[in-house]
Amino acid sequence: MTSTGFGFQVTATDGAARRGAFETPHGRVETPAFMPVGTQGAVKAVTWRDLEQVGAQIVLGNTYHLSLRPGDELIARRGGLHRFVNWSRPILTDSGGYQVFSLAGRRRVTEEGVWFQSHLDGARHLLSPERAVDIQARLGSDIAMILDECVASPGDEATARAAVERTRRWARRGRDRFLALRAGGVEGVTVTNPGQAQFGIVQGGVYRALREESVQATLDIGFEAYAIGGLSVGEPPPVMYDVVEYTAPLLPADRPRYLMGVGTPWDLVEAVARGIDLFDCVLPTRNARNGQLFTRTGRLNIKNARYAEDERPVDEACGCYTCRHASRAYLRHLFMAGEIAAATLNTLHNLTFYLDTMRRIRDAIVFGSFASFRAAFRETCTARLLD
Amino acid sequence: MTSTGFGFQVTATDGAARRGAFETPHGRVETPAFMPVGTQGAVKAVTWRDLEQVGAQIVLGNTYHLSLRPGDELIARRGGLHRFVNWSRPILTDSGGYQVFSLAGRRRVTEEGVWFQSHLDGARHLLSPERAVDIQARLGSDIAMILDECVASPGDEATARAAVERTRRWARRGRDRFLALRAGGVEGVTVTNPGQAQFGIVQGGVYRALREESVQATLDIGFEAYAIGGLSVGEPPPVMYDVVEYTAPLLPADRPRYLMGVGTPWDLVEAVARGIDLFDCVLPTRNARNGQLFTRTGRLNIKNARYAEDERPVDEACGCYTCRHASRAYLRHLFMAGEIAAATLNTLHNLTFYLDTMRRIRDAIVFGSFASFRAAFRETCTARLLD
Numbered sequence: 001m002t003s004t005g006f007g008f009q010v011t012a013t014d015g016a017a018r019r020g021a022f023e024t025p026h027g028r029v030e031t032p033a034f035m036p037v038g039t040q041g042a043v044k045a046v047t048w049r050d051l052e053q054v055g056a057q058i059v060l061g062n063t064y065h066l067s068l069r070p071g072d073e074l075i076a077r078r079g080g081l082h083r084f085v086n087w088s089r090p091i092l093t094d095s096g097g098y099q100v101f102s103l104a105g106r107r108r109v110t111e112e113g114v115w116f117q118s119h120l121d122g123a124r125h126l127l128s129p130e131r132a133v134d135i136q137a138r139l140g141s142d143i144a145m146i147l148d149e150c151v152a153s154p155g156d157e158a159t160a161r162a163a164v165e166r167t168r169r170w171a172r173r174g175r176d177r178f179l180a181l182r183a184g185g186v187e188g189v190t191v192t193n194p195g196q197a198q199f200g201i202v203q204g205g206v207y208r209a210l211r212e213e214s215v216q217a218t219l220d221i222g223f224e225a226y227a228i229g230g231l232s233v234g235e236p237p238p239v240m241y242d243v244v245e246y247t248a249p250l251l252p253a254d255r256p257r258y259l260m261g262v263g264t265p266w267d268l269v270e271a272v273a274r275g276i277d278l279f280d281c282v283l284p285t286r287n288a289r290n291g292q293l294f295t296r297t298g299r300l301n302i303k304n305a306r307y308a309e310d311e312r313p314v315d316e317a318c319g320c321y322t323c324r325h326a327s328r329a330y331l332r333h334l335f336m337a338g339e340i341a342a343a344t345l346n347t348l349h350n351l352t353f354y355l356d357t358m359r360r361i362r363d364a365i366v367f368g369s370f371a372s373f374r375a376a377f378r379e380t381c382t383a384r385l386l387d
Numbered sequence: 388m389t390s391t392g393f394g395f396q397v398t399a400t401d402g403a404a405r406r407g408a409f410e411t412p413h414g415r416v417e418t419p420a421f422m423p424v425g426t427q428g429a430v431k432a433v434t435w436r437d438l439e440q441v442g443a444q445i446v447l448g449n450t451y452h453l454s455l456r457p458g459d460e461l462i463a464r465r466g467g468l469h470r471f472v473n474w475s476r477p478i479l480t481d482s483g484g485y486q487v488f489s490l491a492g493r494r495r496v497t498e499e500g501v502w503f504q505s506h507l508d509g510a511r512h513l514l515s516p517e518r519a520v521d522i523q524a525r526l527g528s529d530i531a532m533i534l535d536e537c538v539a540s541p542g543d544e545a546t547a548r549a550a551v552e553r554t555r556r557w558a559r560r561g562r563d564r565f566l567a568l569r570a571g572g573v574e575g576v577t578v579t580n581p582g583q584a585q586f587g588i589v590q591g592g593v594y595r596a597l598r599e600e601s602v603q604a605t606l607d608i609g610f611e612a613y614a615i616g617g618l619s620v621g622e623p624p625p626v627m628y629d630v631v632e633y634t635a636p637l638l639p640a641d642r643p644r645y646l647m648g649v650g651t652p653w654d655l656v657e658a659v660a661r662g663i664d665l666f667d668c669v670l671p672t673r674n675a676r677n678g679q680l681f682t683r684t685g686r687l688n689i690k691n692a693r694y695a696e697d698e699r700p701v702d703e704a705c706g707c708y709t710c711r712h713a714s715r716a717y718l719r720h721l722f723m724a725g726e727i728a729a730a731t732l733n734t735l736h737n738l739t740f741y742l743d744t745m746r747r748i749r750d751a752i753v754f755g756s757f758a759s760f761r762a763a764f765r766e767t768c769t770a771r772l773l774d
Contacts, residue, residue, distance in 0.1 A: 041720060045727040049708060070720045074696060078716060086712050309461060321436060325473050329465060333428060333457045340432040343727055 006197055006224040008256050012366045016249070016275040019365035022225075022256050024090040024142035025195035026082060028057075031256055031277040032365075034268065034358045035060040035092060036351055037285060040069070041085045044285050045343035046351070048087050054320065054352045055359075058090040058142075060280045063135050064099035064127075068118050072138040073190075080140030080192030092280070093141035095132040095174075098261070101150040109149070111166070129174035133198075137181050140192030145227065145260075146174040148201040154235040160205030163230070167203045168217040175200070175221050197224035199258060205230055206239050208246055215250040226251045227258035228276075232267070241270050248275035265294055265357050269377050272361050273370070284354045288346035291335045294353040300328075300386040302346065307332040320352035321345075393584055393611040395643050399753045403636070403662040406752035409612075409643050411477040411529035412582035413469060415444075418643055418664040419752075421655065421745045422447040422479060423738055424672060427456070428472045431672050432730035433738070435474050441707065441739045442746070445477040445529075447667040450522050451486035451514075455505050459525040467527030467579030479667070480528035482519040482561075485648070488537040496536070498553070516561035520585075524568050527579030532614065532647075533561040535588040541622040547592030550617070554590045555604040561585070562608050584611035586645060592617055593626050595633055602637040613638045614645035615663075619654070628657050635662035652681060652744050656764050659748050660757070671741045675733035678722045681740040687715075687773040689733065694719040707739035708732075 007023030008031075020031045036043045036051065039062040043051055051059065061081055066072060070084075078084045081091055100107055100114045107116035113128030129147045136144035147170050149163040178198045181191055200223035204210030218226060228247055231240045244259060251257050258278035259271050268279055284294065291302045295315035300307070302314075313323035314331065322331070322345040334342035357377075364373035394410030395418075407418045423430045423438065426449040430438060438446065448468055453459060457471075465471045468478055487494055487501045494503035500515030516534045523531035534557050536550040565585045568578055587610035591597030605613060615634055618627045631646060638644050645665035646658050655666055671681065678689045682702035687694070689701075700710035701718065709718070709732040721729035744764075751760035 040724040040726055041717070042724075042726045042728040047708070047728055047731060048712065065724075069724055070695065070716075078696060078698065078714075084714075084720075085717055086714070308457065309464060311465065321434070325435065327465075327471075327473070329457075329461075330428070330472055333471075337427040337429075337452075337456055339427055339429045340727060340730055341429045341434055344434060344731065 006255060008225065008254060010253070014365045014368050014370040015273065017272045017361075017365050017370045018275060018277060019362050020256070020277065024058075024197070025193055026088060026090045026142050029090055029278075030057060030362060032268070032272045032358055032361050033057060033278050034354050035278070035280040036354075037062070037280055037282045038085075040065045041081065043347070043351075045289060045340075045347040048085070050344075050348055051087070051351070052089075054348060055355045056089070056351065058092060059087065061091055061093045061139065061141060062099060063093045063096035063132065063139065066093075066139060067096065067135045068120055068125075072135040076138035076140070076190040076192055080138070082140060082193075090142040092143040093136045093139055093145065094260075095145040095147040096127050096135065097132065097147045098150050100127050101152065111169070113147070129170040130177040133174050133177040133181065134186070134189045137178075137189050137191045137193075137196065140196065142193065142196060143224075144178070144196055144198045146171050146198060146200050146223070148203055148229055151203070151205060151230055151233065153233055154206050154239075157205070157207050157210070160203070160207050160210050160230075163205070164203045164210050164214045164217070167201065167214065168221075171200055171218060171221050174198075175223065199223050199225045199227050201227045201229040201260070202247060202251070203230045204247075206235055206243055208243075211243060211247045212250060215247065219252070225255040225258065227260050227278075229260045231259065232262045232281075237267065237270075240267070241274065244271050244274045244276060251275075265354065266378060268354075268357060269361065269374050272365075273374055284350035285347050288350040289343045291342075291346065293346060294350055295386070297380050298386040302328065302331050302335050304332075304387045306387065314349050315353070318349065318352060318356070320349050322349040322352075393642060395612065395641060397640070401752045401755050401757040402660065404659050404748075404752050404757045405662060405664060406749050407643070407664065411445075411584070412580055413475060413477045413529050416477055416665075417444060417749060419655070419659045419745055419748050420444060420665050421741050422665070422667040423741075424449070424667055424669045425472075427452045428468065430734070430738075432676060432727070432734040435472070437731075437735055438474070438738070439476075441735060442742045443476070443738065445479060446474065448478055448480045448526065448528060449486060450480045450483035450519065450526065453480075453526060454483060454522045455507055455512075459522040463525035463527070463577040463579055467525070469527060469580075477529040479530040480523045480526055480532065481647075482532040482534040483514050483522065484519065484534045485537050487514050488539065491539075498556070500534070516557040517564040520561050520564040520568065521573070521576045524565075524576055524578045524580075524583065527583065529580065529583060530611075531565070531583055531585045533558050533585060533587050533610070535590055535616055538590070538592060538617055538620065540620055541593050541626075544592070544594050544597070547590070547594050547597050547617075550592070551590045551597050551601045551604070554588065554601065555608075558587055558605060558608050562587075562610065586610050586612045586614050588614045588616040588647070589634060589638070590617045591634075593622055593630055595630075598630060598634045599637060602634065606639070612642040612645065614647050614665075616647045618646065619649045619668075624654065624657075627654070628661065631658050631661045631663060652741065653765060655741075655744060656748065656761050659752075660761055671737035672734050675737040676730045678729075678733065680733060681737055682773070684767050685773040689715065689718050689722050691719075691774040693774065701736050702740070705736065705739060705743070707736050709736040709739075
């Protein structure tokens with residue numbers, strides 16, 4: 001392997017669940033960890049101050065959006081994404097692939113890369129494995145992701161096989177580019193964070209043999225750590241849990257394992273139970289803006305008329321600013337009135353719920369009580385809708 | 388006069404400018420003071436925590452909006468507006484008149500009051516002088532405003548005279564209702580803040596004789612304090628300043644004088660110079676959401692391309708969260724990307740600018756340097772656009 005150390009240490013285990021931490025140029029991340037999504041250089045509806053207050057240790061930025069606006073070269077001139085947005089904690093950037101593959105009818109996949117039209121102005125661009133590396137080098141995230149071929153839905157085995165094979169070839173090219181940048185640079189590419197790590201991605205859909213093959217191919221190339229991609233794309237949750245269950249143990253125990261784009265709170269618990277260390281998802285922030293709030297006893301839709309005069313906080317057990325200061329009645333009013341503060345307050349709460357869940361998971365692993373935590377969590381906080 | 392004390396004390400004067408404070412059931416307000424506008428139970432794009440941090444001592448709530456949604460009876464059942472929104476500092480509510488008179492084509496003015504159709508569902512409602520008092524009693528603001536007849540533009544003298552006369556008749560009815568509530572209640576009206584004060588409003592357009600007449604009629608009825616209405620409705624600023632200059636000295640020196648709906652930062656300074664103590668305006672918050680920011684050296688439009696790589700804060704001399712943490716380049720990016728955080732950060736800055744301006748005004752009056760402050764302010768911070 002040609003990967004460098006990543007400072008990941010597992011400090012406790014409980015079954016397959018792992019408690020640990022990894023080091024980045026912008027500090028330490030306690031795992032299992034959840035990354036709020038800051039698509040365009042901001043987590044929607046909140047400020048960085050809010051993210052510090054809710055205890056976010058790392059956030060995700062979207063390479064697709066940032067490369068189009070304000071542009072990765074502009075961000076590089078400004079010293080990189082951390083400095084541009086003024087967030088001093090770790091950032092992971094995706095490769096841009098997921099967004100580009102989602103541009104149905106406006107993208108064409110070739111071996112070279114993906115030709116796509118910008119959703120902003122229709123301009124044609126190429127996202128290649130090398131360009132995905134270059135953009136992320138300019139952004140200067142602490143963790144860069146390799147460009148993989150994303151399959152939109154579980155798909156058939158032939159499609160999944162083709163994606164695994166292309167992902168392997170692209171991963172080789174992406175890793176070579178990354179190592180070339182690290183070794184001394186590539187003309188025209190400013191590296192704003194020399195300590196950046198690069199994660200490989202395992203594809204293979206819901207096919208065990210393909211997942212095994214993809215793991216081996218990705219390990220053969222060698223990355224600082226590894227992610228499981230191509231899940232949470234429409235397959236039933238039990239199928240996703242199965243894939244995680246047989247894929248995670250194939251990945252090196254001494255590197256964090258990242259399950260991309262997942263998921264609901266109970267997905268996080270179930271994936272941790274199968275050995276996952278890192279997550280990202282738009283669910284807490286997007287649902288907040290739609291008025292759906294997570295609580296320790298279930299979900300609630302704040303627009304429901306039953307909350308019109310409910311003086312209780314969203315979640316009695318939550319210590320977030322929203323739960324300490326706003327009643328359900330007030331939150332419902334703000335939502336119905338279309339006030340921006342509704343998005344802010346709801347987002348603060350949902351992010352707190354997610355990050356609290358991760359803290360509770362980490363504590364449970366240390367105390368050897370993860371199995372009972374998981375059982376209780378499933379009981380109280382799964383798909384149950386309070387309304 | 389049948390008014391009660393309002394605890395207003397003038398502690399320093401400098402020319403016609405006054406430095407003082409008044410007491411309300413929710414605490415003290417240092418004057419001259421500016422009230423951020425919280426139309427629907429929230430100041431747009433920020434939370435109450437932000438308002439405390441920027442130093443807002445009092446905010447304005449809109450009776451029209453709150454009475455329609457969530458409804459003044461609901462708010463009364465929840466203990467009043469302070470408790471419903473969880474803001475413990477003073478609140479002033481307007482009468483709802485300004486919004487109702489603005490519903491061109493959807494309102495009909497009679498002596499009884501204004502019949503109007505809700506902008507939400509088209510339902511017909513009557514806003515009468517008595518109902519304006521009742522609604523505000525339920526909301527429980529610290530300061531309630533009398534229902535006056537609002538003239539949309541400066542208008543001719545006959546129109547202004549008719550508005551003065553109707554305002555006088557309505558003021559009598561509104562004061563009677565307020566005193567009846569104070570004396571022991573009116574069936575069906577919950578008074579959520581027994582210490583509420585009521586301000587009268589002087590009309591008269593740009594006609595000196597009418598303003599004098601309206602002052603006398605309003606003083607004859609007697610209120611805790613007095614406001615100048617019907618300005619900032621399209622007349623040129625020098626005309627507005629003239630009206631303030633001859634109207635303010637006619638109002639009792641021992642009561643705060645409130646200039647409604649005003650204005651730009653330089654309007655505030657010019658009105659203070661003429662004896663005004665209290666202001667409200669949507670300008671800092673609305674302009675923030677449109678990307679227009681106030682600074683000590685002029686205004687700037689953050690969407691201007693010249694700021695794309697400008698690493699300076701909006702205002703070097705400003706200590707707000709936005710100026711301490713965000714560059715113009717980042718703020719421009721957030722605005723262009725349509726991020727909600729743009730509205731929040733811009734609003735924090737503009738409100739800080741307004742409230743800092745009031746602090747500087749208060750300090751200047753105490754130190755006897757208001758004239759030089761005013762001259763310097765006009766020089767640097769008037770209509771000059773930096774872009």
